[in-house]
Amino acid sequence: MSSTAKGKEPAKIPHLPNPSTGSANPSASLSSLWAYLTPALDHIVKSSTNDTNKAPSIDVDYYSGVHSACYNYITSQTEAYNASSRKSDEVPMSGTDLYDLIDKYFGDTCRELLLGAPQDDSDLIHYIIPCFNRYSAGAQSANRLLNYINRHYVKRGAIDEDKGWLTVADIFEHVAKTAKVTDTREQLAKKLREKRTDELKKWGDIDAGPEALADAEACAQAASGVDRIVPISALAHRRFRIEFVEPLLAIPKFKKGKKAKNKIPNSKGSGPPPGPKGRLARAVKELLESSDVEEDERARQASELAKMLRKVGVRPDHPLRKKLGKYQAVT
Template sequence: MASSSAKGKGKEPAPLAPLPGPASGSANPAASLSALWAYLLPALNHIVKSPTNDAHKAPAIDIGFYAGIHTACYNYFTSQSENKSSARANDEPASGTDLYEQLDKYYIDAAREVLLGAPQDDSTLIHYIVPCFNRFSAGALSVNRLLNYVNRHYVRRCAVDEDKGWLRLNDVLESVAKTITVDDSREKISERLKEKRTDELKRWGYSPDGSGVTLAAAEACAEAASSPERIVSVASLAHRRFRTEVFEPLLAVPVVKGKKTKNKIPKSTSGAPPLPKGRLARAVKELLESKGGDEEERSRLVKDLAAALRMVGVRPEHPLRKRLDKFMASASYIG
């Protein structure tokens, strides 16, 4: 993925112009998945992968192209629904499943490109990952708006009506069942299910302040934390893949081969404590313990990395998240 900012003291390149739509022709982008994907792909690549001077703002596409994508998605879903109206009784996939799965594959490939470009030097890893994630996330949020019809038509139906979302009924029934008695009404049982869902969202930062802002943010994190078979919003789909394809490999514990040392970290020969197990943990250790340098820049990197780990669904109890949170809460943190 391209760098998020211009380097050097020269003049920054001009912002990218909005991407125009393809030349009009006889092909109908809603005729098939391959036709629709060919129509969408230039827009996705422009929004998610094009170089930009602002890592927090994705490049735009032409308003006509934007409207054309909305229309193409609507027509594609409508035609699928009509063609499968009788087949749904035979448990065929819901209309939109093929496009949703294609988007998932796209984000897998995009995230893997980020990992493949990661520097081998731990000291520069966070400086690379943070702007890459910010750029990726900005693109994901922009695509989420662009493909809002996918969320409305497919995700919402599958997640709510078909119980395939990030939190399913069976996920909470077992724990709730332990507190239910035979005398409990349907309303009381329903209320306990809602309480269980609220408890889970509080782990991701939800605060019942009435604004709804923390609710949406917490649910997005919980969606990204879910397993790949769960149906989540287009933005959370992208963030989840950044977790599985970028952060999880960087957090993974290297396996030391050998009869006696398998799955163990080699002991230090210098008397110093062993290094943290994963690449990202080592990079964080180096960043936090480095002396001198730009303290404000270091604090910004820590803050952005902590936010990224939360957004992609790395759970709050993960040791690296706890360490970053502790650093931000300390007196050395510059907010």
């Protein structure tokens, strides 16, 4: 059969070429490095694509150039700090400024995505699912692109500086309650590992294998506070939760004395009992109860939404996650 008979495949987005920097050194300063990185991030995270589950790629020379630029910038920063007369506790970890810019980038991106959300609750889930899939694919690709930052800055911050998703301070209370005077160092270390395991079990079946364990930890990292140092992909998912999901989960506050648009009736009146007040909760209620949605499609959307909430770190005991979990358990 001819290609015309088979139908044309969607045009693929070309690789983003390595931008010309002339004689300029991308790693000479934070501003020059960021100017070099931004086109790659924009292409990976924001470019339109026919496949929302796969991020567009960049040219291999650009890919290696980003790695080299990050390496050179952080290395030169480390050397400058080491040569400084400042005390070690007064000097930030090398790479902190770059990591903060990346965090801001994902935060700004998520706020842009939220601004594009439809005003009609019935269209909200149709927007969220492909929107998140595309964003998450970009986050995973950016995570690979910026792997040097993960290996140098994130690993050091999480382990050496104890600023990861779960710190000693987080589990100190647990250990203090169960510790005995006679406990050896090995026994205390075991209790620390047990607490970490207990936390990870909240996010998945960690006994299912290495992939399941890594997936659970990624969710736990995304659930952490903004003061915690986590891998780039978890950083991006955490920002999606904070800047996109949480505003949709929030219950709007109305000023006294003013009638709110689409106000939910008071249960003490003659009207029906009040329903969910957050936009996303209302959209989920409509999805699960609507007679206009085929059951297979309803199940698919509920599953995709549940995966998204888990992936961005919405905790398992959140009412919306419990509601979706209950629906999935009976379907």
